[in-house]
Amino acid sequence: MGAGAKAFYHDDAVVFAGMFQAVKKAGKNSSVFRAIAWVLSWILSTDHKRVGILYFVAMFSFFSVAVSLGIMMRLELFQSGQQFFEPKTYNAMFTLHGVIMTFLFIVPGIPAIFGNFLLPLQLGAADVSMPRLNLASWYMYIIGAIMAVVSLFSNGGAPDGGWTFYAPYSIQTQTNVSLALVAAFTLGLSSIFTGMNFLTTIHRLKAPGMGWFDMPLFVWSLYATAWIQVLATPVVGITLLLTVMERTLQIGIFNPSLGGDPVLYQHMFWIYSHPVVYVMILPAMGVISDVLPVFARRHIFGYKAIAYSTMAIAGSGYFVWAHHMFTSGISDVARLVFSFITFLVAIPTAIKIFNWLATLYRGSIQIDPPMLWALTFLFTFSIGGLTGLALGAVVTDIHLHDTYYVVGHFHYVMFGGGGVGMFAALHHWFPKITGRMYNFFHAKVSWFFFFVGFNMLYFPMLILGVMGMPRRYHDYLPQYDFLNSVATIGSWIMVFGILYMFANLLKGLLSGEKAGSNPWNAKTMEWETQSPPVLHNFEKQPKMVHGPYDYEGEWVK
Amino acid sequence: MFSDVADTVKNADFAFLIIFSLCIFFLVLNTAIMIFFCWRYSRKRNPVPTQIEGHLGLELFWTIVPTILVMGLFYIGMGFQKDSEVPEDAMVIKVTGRMWSWTYEYANGKIGSDLVLPIGRAVKLEMTAPKGDVLHSFYIPAFRIKRDVLPNQTTILWFVPKTTGEYNVFCAEYCGLSHSKMIGKLKVVSASEFKDWYGDDSPVKQEGPEVGQRIAVANGCMGCHSTDGSRMVGPTFKGLWGRKGQLLVDGKKVDYVADEAYILKSIKQPNAEVVDGYPNAMIANQLGDEDINHLITYFKSLQ
Numbered sequence: 088m089g090a091g092a093k094a095f096y097h098d099d100a101v102v103f104a105g106m107f108q109a110v111k112k113a114g115k116n117s118s119v120f121r122a123i124a125w126v127l128s129w130i131l132s133t134d135h136k137r138v139g140i141l142y143f144v145a146m147f148s149f150f151s152v153a154v155s156l157g158i159m160m161r162l163e164l165f166q167s168g169q170q171f172f173e174p175k176t177y178n179a180m181f182t183l184h185g186v187i188m189t190f191l192f193i194v195p196g197i198p199a200i201f202g203n204f205l206l207p208l209q210l211g212a213a214d215v216s217m218p219r220l221n222l223a224s225w226y227m228y229i230i231g232a233i234m235a236v237v238s239l240f241s242n243g244g245a246p247d248g249g250w251t252f253y254a255p256y257s258i259q260t261q262t263n264v265s266l267a268l269v270a271a272f273t274l275g276l277s278s279i280f281t282g283m284n285f286l287t288t289i290h291r292l293k294a295p296g297m298g299w300f301d302m303p304l305f306v307w308s309l310y311a312t313a314w315i316q317v318l319a320t321p322v323v324g325i326t327l328l329l330t331v332m333e334r335t336l337q338i339g340i341f342n343p344s345l346g347g348d349p350v351l352y353q354h355m356f357w358i359y360s361h362p363v364v365y366v367m368i369l370p371a372m373g374v375i376s377d378v379l380p381v382f383a384r385r386h387i388f389g390y391k392a393i394a395y396s397t398m399a400i401a402g403s404g405y406f407v408w409a410h411h412m413f414t415s416g417i418s419d420v421a422r423l424v425f426s427f428i429t430f431l432v433a434i435p436t437a438i439k440i441f442n443w444l445a446t447l448y449r450g451s452i453q454i455d456p457p458m459l460w461a462l463t464f465l466f467t468f469s470i471g472g473l474t475g476l477a478l479g480a481v482v483t484d485i486h487l488h489d490t491y492y493v494v495g496h497f498h499y500v501m502f503g504g505g506g507v508g509m510f511a512a513l514h515h516w517f518p519k520i521t522g523r524m525y526n527f528f529h530a531k532v533s534w535f536f537f538f539v540g541f542n543m544l545y546f547p548m549l550i551l552g553v554m555g556m557p558r559r560y561h562d563y564l565p566q567y568d569f570l571n572s573v574a575t576i577g578s579w580i581m582v583f584g585i586l587y588m589f590a591n592l593l594k595g596l597l598s599g600e601k602a603g604s605n606p607w608n609a610k611t612m613e614w615e616t617q618s619p620p621v622l623h624n625f626e627k628q629p630k631m632v633h634g635p636y637d638y639e640g641e642w643v644k
Numbered sequence: 645m646f647s648d649v650a651d652t653v654k655n656a657d658f659a660f661l662i663i664f665s666l667c668i669f670f671l672v673l674n675t676a677i678m679i680f681f682c683w684r685y686s687r688k689r690n691p692v693p694t695q696i697e698g699h700l701g702l703e704l705f706w707t708i709v710p711t712i713l714v715m716g717l718f719y720i721g722m723g724f725q726k727d728s729e730v731p732e733d734a735m736v737i738k739v740t741g742r743m744w745s746w747t748y749e750y751a752n753g754k755i756g757s758d759l760v761l762p763i764g765r766a767v768k769l770e771m772t773a774p775k776g777d778v779l780h781s782f783y784i785p786a787f788r789i790k791r792d793v794l795p796n797q798t799t800i801l802w803f804v805p806k807t808t809g810e811y812n813v814f815c816a817e818y819c820g821l822s823h824s825k826m827i828g829k830l831k832v833v834s835a836s837e838f839k840d841w842y843g844d845d846s847p848v849k850q851e852g853p854e855v856g857q858r859i860a861v862a863n864g865c866m867g868c869h870s871t872d873g874s875r876m877v878g879p880t881f882k883g884l885w886g887r888k889g890q891l892l893v894d895g896k897k898v899d900y901v902a903d904e905a906y907i908l909k910s911i912k913q914p915n916a917e918v919v920d921g922y923p924n925a926m927i928a929n930q931l932g933d934e935d936i937n938h939l940i941t942y943f944k945s946l947q
């Protein structure tokens with residue numbers, strides 16, 4: 088153990104160890120007790136790997152609910168006119184879909200699952216620096232999620248209004264805004280905990296000999312993300328406080344009936360939510376930076392440029408929020424200033440794309456499933472990023488704002504970026520996490536269905552938006568029929584691909600071949616221990632002997 | 645090359661052309677490079693990778709080129725209709741967006757639920773939503789313009805229509821149950837046609853049922869009630885006067901006849917009794933007894 092690691096080291100990964108031992112003892116002869124002990128060994132464990140897997144289970148359960156809602160929405164939109172659902176039902180569905188997908192899935196996303204599992208491993212540490220806080224953050228997440236679900240269904244049924252909950256609609260619609268905000272705050276607190284934990288871990292627990300620029304780029308992305316989590320989330324707290332003041336003391340803040348300003352709500356909302364967009368996408372970028380070199384067998388191109396641009400994105404994300412508000416009535420000057428800064432923020436992203444492409448140059452590329460997903464990211468995320476340009480320019484944004492173009496754009500970014508990045512991570516680290524390997528052929532076939540369906544689903548939305556179809560529409564004019572039908576059919580193909588992919592992974596988990604400690608022959612530290620790793624990760628403290636992308640002399644093997 | 649239905653279209657479509665061309669160019673370029681590299685440097689063709697850690701020149705190249713490009717895009721994006729540049733002689737029209745209809749009031753007091761405009765003349769829309777209503781967003785896709793409409797505040801939008809025709813007006817900000825049905829019509833007509841329709845600037849005088857009709861339009865009743873017998877969110881106004889029907893009171897059905905007292909009550913306390921078969925969706929309003937009497941005169945005319 089390094090000096091840093093020792094300071095934070097815990098002997099036993101289970102909190103309430105005494106209680107746990109008692110249950111275990113009592114369970115010797117009873118299968119019920121054994122089952123309880125098994126559950127406790129998971130939900131009381133501060134082992135970062137188990138916490139990561141707890142997150143995985145919780146988040147993908149929510150994900151499947153939100154996907155089902157999405158499928159139902161697409162069914163309703165198959166043709167103009169009412170198909171299956173009343174407007175009231177439909178409006179609740181798109182709201183739930185948005186709330187679950189953003190707050191419970193893609194925002195905690197990669198850091199909570201793969202960050203938790205991999206960060207200490209990639210640093211050569213025994214655990215995160217505050218394992219108990221880490222477990223607590225999972226509980227905060229679960230409590231927040233439960234509150235969110237309760238707030239959605241108390242006070243007169245499922246809410247509408249969309250995941251942005253713009254005032255004054257959200258205040259008048261009788262839904263439980265206060266509780267929803269408390270839920271968002273609790274989820275935020277969970278993410279602040281995770282963020283602080285990651286920051287201290289990265290500062291304190293790097294393996295001996297590992298400097299800042301020896302860290303894998305995935306760690307850099309978690310570092311940048313953690314700063315955003317810690318600095319941006321308190322704004323939700325402020326918004327909550329203001330809303331509570333408005334509701335209890337009748338001080339007009341957001342509600343025009345009390346003399347408040349609904350545009351202020353939008354400012355508060357986006358000051359938090361724009362940086363959060365980067366929480367969703369930066370970790371995926373980190374995954375790509377780690378996967379590409381492994382399958383191209385060469386050093387990442389422009390390590391420092393990628394690391395710096397990661398930090399640049401995190402640092403500048405706070406200054407562009409009003410690009411969501413170009414039509415809200417803010418002044419000409421404000422629109423120009425925010426458009427200008429928005430374009431500046433596009434540059435670090437462009438730099439990254441070019442560095443990734445250059446990483447393929449003169450490599451020795453083998454397209455195994457993780458690589459396939461990483462290359463897909465380069466394509467779908469490029470569409471996401473490029474379609475953002477028309478939203479950054481004021482004159483075009485005015486036409487496109489709140490149309491299906493925006494829906495298409497952010498699904499290409501969130502799903503084509505964050506989601507695809509997560510699938511890449513899933514295929515890349517699956518052998519490390521489970522100790523087993525999945526079937527490559529089926530992985531590629533399922534990818535094919537996903538890829539075709541994904542583009543059939545979201546590309547038509549971009550065109551529909553340019554044609555002027557507003558979003559959050561239960562019904563639309565017949566002129567938009569054709570493309571909507573295409574999108575709906577795409578959604579079936581895509582979901583089939585996702586189910587296929589998970590079936591393949593599940594089969595791998597249950598009966599896949601043993602993967603061994605380093606099936607990809609990768610160079611980052613998590614591959615130096617066995618799969619799955621032992622309780623405190625490494626038999627003995629690993630030392631930094633080569634860089635994370637050091638494939639020099641590779642071909643000799 | 646660009647459609648010329650309004651003065652706002654040219655700049656927007658020019659920007660779209662440039663931006664989307666650039667998007668397609670880079671998407672094709674990047675994807676082609678990616679696929680080429682994967683093919684050319686596949687493990688089969690290139691078993692021995694070359695370790696390249698970076699290249700400052702290239703790094704600078706693909707920092708500077710995107711910087712110049714996005715600055716260009718920013719510049720092109722500046723071509724939007726500035727609020728500060730409204731022509732002084734613009735025709736001012738007051739727009740009210742409410743759940744779930746648009747109404748327009750002209751300088752002479754004329755009120756309509758379609759926006760009728762003369763070709764070639766600058767118009768300035770002063771838009772608001774009634775107190776207690778929610779956000780809406782006034783959107784004319786054909787003109788590439790959009791502006792949010794807020795309760796208790798006035799936002800503006802200005803443009804010059806240049807081609808006669810009918811255009812859709814959408815609401816682009818989610819506003820509840822019938823958000824997707826909040827579709828209005830914009831009719832751009834020739835100057836002489838407009839004059840026939842509009843009259844002159846002296847205040848319009850109205851008598852008899854027209855007064856009630858005006859009140860109904862101005863208060864957004866037409867968003868939920870038709871006058872031609874068709875069913876919308878609420879029952880039609882056609883034949884309302886003296887109509888016999890059933891109310892749902894505490895889960896029991898009660899017969900009623902639409903007389904003066906009944907209409908007064910259903911407008912003043914819209915949620916007290918609900919017509920059987922309809923949702924309890926009508927929103928409270930600020931109509932006084934006198935207004936309602938005018939409305940009743942109007943309803944009587946709709947047999």
Ligand SMILES: [Cu+2]
Nearest residue numbers: 361364408411
């Ligand atoms: Cu943003």
Ligand SMILES: [Cu+2]
Nearest residue numbers: 815817819823
């Ligand atoms: Cu609306």
